[in-house]
Amino acid sequence: MNWHDLSLTDLSKALRDKVVSSVELSQYFLDRISQHQHLNAFLDVQQERTLSQAQQADLLISKGQAGHLTGIPIAHKDVFVTQHWKSTAASKMLENYISPYDARVVERLGLTGAGMVCLGKTNMDEFAMGSSNENSAFGPALNPWNKQYVSGGSSGGSAVAVAAGLTPMATGTDTGGSIRQPASFCGVTGIKPTYGSVSRYGMIAYASSLDQAGPMGKSAKDCGLILNEIAGHDTRDSTSLNQASPAYLSLVGKNWSDDDTLPLKGLKIGVPAEFFADGLQAEVRASIESALKHFESLGAICIPVTLPKTMLSIPVYYVLAPAEASSNLSRYDGVRYGYRAKDYKDLSQMYERSRSEGFGSEVKRRILIGTYVLSQGYYDAYYLQAQKIRRIIAQDFQTAFSSCDVLMGPVAPNVAWKVGEKSTDPVEMYLEDIYTLSTNLAGLPAMSIPCGVSQSGLPIGLQMIGNYFSEPKMIQIADHFQNTTNWHLLKPQALEQAGGGKV
Amino acid sequence: MNTEEIKQLAKLSSLELDPEETQKISQELKTILTLVNQLQAVSTTGIEPLFHPIALIAELNQPLRPDEVTESNQRTENMASAPAAHKGLYLVPKVIE
Numbered sequence: 208m209n210w211h212d213l214s215l216t217d218l219s220k221a222l223r224d225k226v227v228s229s230v231e232l233s234q235y236f237l238d239r240i241s242q243h244q245h246l247n248a249f250l251d252v253q254q255e256r257t258l259s260q261a262q263q264a265d266l267l268i269s270k271g272q273a274g275h276l277t278g279i280p281i282a283h284k285d286v287f288v289t290q291h292w293k294s295t296a297a298s299k300m301l302e303n304y305i306s307p308y309d310a311r312v313v314e315r316l317g318l319t320g321a322g323m324v325c326l327g328k329t330n331m332d333e334f335a336m337g338s339s340n341e342n343s344a345f346g347p348a349l350n351p352w353n354k355q356y357v358s359g360g361s362s363g364g365s366a367v368a369v370a371a372g373l374t375p376m377a378t379g380t381d382t383g384g385s386i387r388q389p390a391s392f393c394g395v396t397g398i399k400p401t402y403g404s405v406s407r408y409g410m411i412a413y414a415s416s417l418d419q420a421g422p423m424g425k426s427a428k429d430c431g432l433i434l435n436e437i438a439g440h441d442t443r444d445s446t447s448l449n450q451a452s453p454a455y456l457s458l459v460g461k462n463w464s465d466d467d468t469l470p471l472k473g474l475k476i477g478v479p480a481e482f483f484a485d486g487l488q489a490e491v492r493a494s495i496e497s498a499l500k501h502f503e504s505l506g507a508i509c510i511p512v513t514l515p516k517t518m519l520s521i522p523v524y525y526v527l528a529p530a531e532a533s534s535n536l537s538r539y540d541g542v543r544y545g546y547r548a549k550d551y552k553d554l555s556q557m558y559e560r561s562r563s564e565g566f567g568s569e570v571k572r573r574i575l576i577g578t579y580v581l582s583q584g585y586y587d588a589y590y591l592q593a594q595k596i597r598r599i600i601a602q603d604f605q606t607a608f609s610s611c612d613v614l615m616g617p618v619a620p621n622v623a624w625k626v627g628e629k630s631t632d633p634v635e636m637y638l639e640d641i642y643t644l645s646t647n648l649a650g651l652p653a654m655s656i657p658c659g660v661s662q663s664g665l666p667i668g669l670q671m672i673g674n675y676f677s678e679p680k681m682i683q684i685a686d687h688f689q690n691t692t693n694w695h696l697l698k699p700q701a702l703e704q705a706g707g708g709k710v
Numbered sequence: 711m712n713t714e715e716i717k718q719l720a721k722l723s724s725l726e727l728d729p730e731e732t733q734k735i736s737q738e739l740k741t742i743l744t745l746v747n748q749l750q751a752v753s754t755t756g757i758e759p760l761f762h763p764i765a766l767i768a769e770l771n772q773p774l775r776p777d778e779v780t781e782s783n784q785r786t787e788n789m790a791s792a793p794a795a796h797k798g799l800y801l802v803p804k805v806i807e
Contacts, residue, residue, distance in 0.1 A: 307787035402763045416762045445773055446764050522746040533723065540724075542800050547793035554803045559726040571725055575716075575735065576742055578723045592749050594759030599752075601766055634741045650763025675767050 210235050211372030212698075215279060215429045218375055222268060222278045229268065229278030233261040233324050236280050240326065240373045248348045248358075248367040250285050251293040252327035260317075260324045267322055276432065277322030282374040284365050285328040286335055287420070288409045289313050292325065296411040297343040298333045300539050300546045300565035310409025311444070312378055312420050312437050321436040326374050330364030333567045334536065335385055335413045337361050338639050341630050342569045349626070350393060351699040352665050356623040359389030365423045366393035370666075370699060376424045376433060380410060382417045383524050384618070384643025387655035390423055391618035391668025394657045396685070396695055397423040398430045401675050402650030403448035405434075406441030414531035415446070417524075417647040426695055427656065427685035431455040434678065453676060458683035469506030470687045476502055476509050477611030481517035482642055488621045494659030494667040495617050498688070502615070505687055512607040512614065516600045520645040523600065525637055526580050526593040527648070532570075533577025539565065572633060601649035608674045613681060617642055618668040622661045642670060652678050656685050657694040666697075711739055 210218065210232055221227050237254055257280070264278035288294040288306035295301040309317060316323045332342040340347040340363030348364040350356040351371040358367045362379030366389035369377050379386040381399035390397030398421045405420040412418065422433035438452040464473040478499065483492060499509050541547035541561030548560035566574070580589035607614060619639055629636050646653040651672055658669035673681045689695050711719075716736050720727045727735060764770055785798055794801035 304791050307784055307790065401767065403767060416764075442773065442775060446762070448764075448768055449773070450768070516752075519748065519752065522748045525742065526746050526749065537724070541793055542802055543789075544791035545793070551803065554805050555724075556726070557803055558724045562724055563726045566725075571723075571727075572735065572738060572742070574723050574725065575719050575739060576746075579719055579739070579743075580746070582719075582722065588750065589746060591759055592752070592754060593746075594761055595754035595757040596749060596752055598757055598760035599754070601760060601763065632741070633738055634745050637742075637745065648763070650767060 211239060211375065213375070214426060215276065215375060215424070215432050218279050219275050223273065229261040229264040229324055230258055232278065233257050233280050233326070236326055236374055243371050243373055245354070246349050246351055246367050246371055247346050248330055248364045248371065248373055249282070249327045250295060250297060250330050250345055250364070253292055256291050257324060257326055263318055264322055264324055274322050276316075276436065279323050279375055280326045281316055281323045282326045282329050282365060282368050282377040283313055284362050284377065284379050285331055286380050286411045287313050287378060288411065289325065289328060292328050294328065294411070296334045297331045297345060298566065298570070299344045301544070302344070302546065304544055306409070308409065311406035311441050313409065315437050316378070316433070329362070329368050329377060332361035332363065333570050334411065334532070335361040335380055335382055335418075336532070336569050336573055338384070338388060338636050339624070339629065340364065340389070341626065342567055344567055347626060350623050350665070352394065353663070355625055356665060357392065357626055359392030359623060361385040361389070362397075362423060363389045366390050366395055366397070369393070369395045369423055369425065372698070376422065376429060378420060379423045380418055380420045381647065382414050383528060383647050384640050386421050386423060387618045387643050387653060387668065387670060388640070390655040392623040392666065394660075394666030394694070394697060395423055395425065396427050396430055396654065396656055397421060398434065398654040398678065398681075399646070399652060400434060400438060400678055401652045403446050404438045404452065406439075406444040406447045408441055408443040412535040414528040415535065416531060417528060419647070426689050427654070427682045428456065428459060430654075431459065431682045453679050455679055455682055458679045459686050461683060463506065463683070471502060471684065472506035474502070474507040474613075474684065475611040476507050477512035477607050477614040478509050479512050479514045479517065479607065479614055479616055481514050482616030486620050486641070487617060490661045491617050491619070491621065491667050495615075495669055498658040498669045499615060501692060502688065505691065510611050512611060514603050514607060514645065516596065516603055517641065517645060519596055520600055520648060521637055521641060523593045523596050523648060524640070524644040525576070526589050527597065529573040529577035530581050530590055531577070533574045533581065536570070536574055541565070569633065597648045600645050604645070604649050604651060613677070613684060614672040616670055618655045618670040619643070622663070622665040622667060646672050651675060652681060654681055654685060656688060657697070658692075659694060660697065711736055711743070
């Protein structure tokens with residue numbers, strides 16, 4: 208049985224019907240992880256821990272105390288602190304760190320919550336800073352569609368693990384595109400929810416006003432099932448929204464309007480001109496346009512809209528995120544936890560050497576930039592100015608949403624690039640984040656859905672951006688797309704045989 | 711940005727950079743600053759900064775809780791990852807002579 212092809216709902220049924228036990232299922236995925244070690248998707252796997260959790264899940268199932276997801280394995284991005292597994296954020300700084308507590312996301316999905324079984328911790332860019340997973344201190348996770356190509360980042364390991372069938376589902380975090388871009392590069396579905404929906408408690412902090420956790424899986428429906436578990440108020444995160452979460456799957460299967468001739472009749476899709484400007488690769492453009500045509504065939508109407516400050520989201524983000532990072536990462540001092548240098552003459556040199564040896568070069572660059580833009584004399588020109596433009600960017604989205612229900616465009620201007628190809632010039636890499644940064648600045652929900660494959664055999668992702676709290680609608684729309692196409696079902700191994708996308 | 715400025719910035723950031731790294735980072739920061747200098751061309755007169763997206767989503771208020779002990783003593787667990795500890799204390803180089 209190819210358990211890695213099954214949806215969460217089918218896995219749930221198989222577990223409850225006793226077709227398979229959680230121990231068997233977990234062992235199956237642990238074996239796949241071990242057979243695909245060359246992809247470098249996982250940073251820590253603890254077989255016995257996983258199997259012991261699976262045994263407990265089986266007990267719950269046998270006692271009839273199982274929830275919908277009980278016994279299904281899941282992998283966590285290494286940015287979520289997890290008891291018993293290492294929590295390194297892919298940094299030498301935290302190479303041996305083991306957390307005394309679980310992140311809220313881990314806790315909610317684990318045995319005391321939804322009952323899922325932890326398969327291990329997935330690779331990422333160090334402290335979630337990067338767009339290719341090449342900034343991991345433990346080597347990049349490789350794209351399963353072609354191992355010479357990057358997986359995207361920063362949640363690269365999670366995307367690879369799902370795409371290669373090493374886990375049915377994974378968690379990720381998105382500060383500037385870190386769920387959507389690797390999802391796009393690896394051909395999986397990923398959702399960055401509205402800011403404040405999911406608690407950041409136990410998420411190793413990068414840029415707190417932008418960081419948001421979300422699911423990465425095989426379909427929008429699977430992602431919605433996970434959101435139902437992880438969203439919700441948490442007093443341990445001061446920016447966690449104190450309001451009831453929506454039922455994320457409440458609209459799945461329903462038509463957009465009462466007119467039942469077409470499932471998405473009347474849906475207004477805003478198409479931002481700036482997302483199709485120069486710099487968008489022709490193949491990516493063609494795939495996105497054909498996806499939009501498919502939505503039209505389902506009854507949707509495409510409306511041209513404009514997000515005039517899109518280009519500025521790059522400089523705004525690369526001021527604000529480093530500023531927040533320089534503050535957040537000041538906690539790594541080699542005293543309470545983390546790496547400590549071997550040689551130093553006094554306390555300040557111990558701090559400096561520990562940090563210099565423990566952090567990788569991109570992390571150091573961002574700390575320095577952040578310190579610079581926050582320093583006296585530059586604060587107004589950079590930090591404050593960026594926060595003002597951030598408001599304009601957020602307002603532009605609201606103007607766009609006055610004429611449409613959702614926005615659609617590419618996730619990234621290109622498909623995955625070759626490992627090493629862009630790692631010499633940091634700015635060249637930053638420019639790849641053009642379509643994803645603005646939603647984080649505004650706090651909006653956005654997702655990536657597979658919508659094509661390039662000539663070179665690499666996946667292409669469609670981005671859907673919704674207004675605040677519109678995730679149930681986004682999942683409804685994406686589900687209609689996935690019910691009528693099979694891009695999300697294409698698998699790396701079967702690529703040669705697979706033809707077009709539509710069924 | 712010259713070498714002296716980079717050194718000062720590194721000091722503020724508690725980072726130690728060797729001469730070669732300083733040279734490399736100086737070049738990289740120059741490219742990054744050219745990118746972020748695009749911000750200067752935008753007119754933002756009368757626009758309030760948006761420090762946090764939450765301000766657009768919900769009422770921004772600092773949540774408070776009663777000042778009560780909620781955590782049990784987990785000294786051993788919390789110190790387990792310390793690079794140098796002794797009898798429940800973190801060890802650091804001598805600070806006061």
